[in-house]
Amino acid sequence: MSKGIRIALANLKGGCGKSTLALNLAAGLARRGSVRLLDADPQGALRHWSSWADVNEQMPVTVQAADNPGQLASASNECDFVIVDCPPSLDIDITLKFLRNVDHVVVPVLPSPLDLWASNMAAEAIEKVRKENPGLRPWVVLNQLEERSAFSRAMQDVLGQFNLPVLQTRVRRRAIYRLAMLEGKSVYQLGGRGLPAVAEIEAILNEVLQA
Amino acid sequence: MSKIKDKLKASINPLIAKADAPKAEANVPGQSKPEAQKSSATAGNMQAAAAKAAPTAVEPRVHEKKTAPAKPAKAATGLENKGAYSQGCSVWPD
Ligand SMILES: Nc1ncnc2c1ncn2[C@@H]1O[C@H](COP(=O)(O)OP(=O)(O)O)[C@@H](O)[C@H]1O
Ligand SMILES: [Mg+2]
Numbered sequence: 001m002s003k004g005i006r007i008a009l010a011n012l013k014g015g016c017g018k019s020t021l022a023l024n025l026a027a028g029l030a031r032r033g034s035v036r037l038l039d040a041d042p043q044g045a046l047r048h049w050s051s052w053a054d055v056n057e058q059m060p061v062t063v064q065a066a067d068n069p070g071q072l073a074s075a076s077n078e079c080d081f082v083i084v085d086c087p088p089s090l091d092i093d094i095t096l097k098f099l100r101n102v103d104h105v106v107v108p109v110l111p112s113p114l115d116l117w118a119s120n121m122a123a124e125a126i127e128k129v130r131k132e133n134p135g136l137r138p139w140v141v142l143n144q145l146e147e148r149s150a151f152s153r154a155m156q157d158v159l160g161q162f163n164l165p166v167l168q169t170r171v172r173r174r175a176i177y178r179l180a181m182l183e184g185k186s187v188y189q190l191g192g193r194g195l196p197a198v199a200e201i202e203a204i205l206n207e208v209l210q211a
Numbered sequence: 212m213s214k215i216k217d218k219l220k221a222s223i224n225p226l227i228a229k230a231d232a233p234k235a236e237a238n239v240p241g242q243s244k245p246e247a248q249k250s251s252a253t254a255g256n257m258q259a260a261a262a263k264a265a266p267t268a269v270e271p272r273v274h275e276k277k278t279a280p281a282k283p284a285k286a287a288t289g290l291e292n293k294g295a296y297s298q299g300c301s302v303w304p305d
Contacts, residue, residue: 113222120226154216161223 004076006102007083007208010095012125013118014088017108017143019045020177021204022085025106026061027186028201033080038066040098041087052184059186067094069101090125099129104208105136108143109159111152116159123162137211140166141204144173169203
């Protein structure tokens, strides 16, 4: 009997942090149960990362290429949590197929006007999907926040104007996220250096899972 | 900073208004393309578009053209995101 919790990372923008958050959220979920990470982006960034990663010893997360909801269904039968890293589009078949079959979609948004404006399209696209998947819970998360940037501070409020709930948790711009990727790890495997980032990922998971 | 917030808020008003008034003059007047794109994203047409797209589903980057205008503007203004953008779009092509 299924039902692992299924969380997709999606946005029509590339470069907003879908893959970065997908792998770190997966690593955080691995502390709570079994996890499968479905890489639905043909760019295959996370597959490449996992071929780099010490998956068995340090990262109890399996990465699997995925292009159909059947894979999602079997993953959620077999695991407590499934994370789907979607391609940078919200109106193509591959993304829609997954969004129709997940419980949550996390939409990372960068603190810039261009990303803010694109969020409107994201909200519209997700609203359409929710007609077919009414249980879908969308969450916007501000990523690459820069503490001293006025844009960063203003974005949180303004994002709330669209029809999407915004997570209280914000993810700061931290080199450790890139370093973890390069080392084939998540921020959880980087000891003390990773702790501020771990706290962010944990806070996202707590907000989403408690919803 | 609150000036920025006000400006950001003002900047999304037309988007929100557009969403509230669906069909009427979405996007650039005189251009039928955005309209077509828009309607192709409706629930009914998604299936058809999906079926059509299936054989080429491995080439999603065509969809990046939707966000194409962001590129030059970003390079011009978004110093903070420059690295993210350039890396995000070029990680492990293929
Ligand atoms: N919070 C962050 N701090 C620092 N760098 C980040 C952060 N989030 C993402 N990045 C970097 O930004 C770029 C784009 O992120 P990525 O996860 O590939 O986005 P996407 O999957 O949406 O295209 C990558 O180079 C990644 O390392
Ligand atoms: Mg990615």
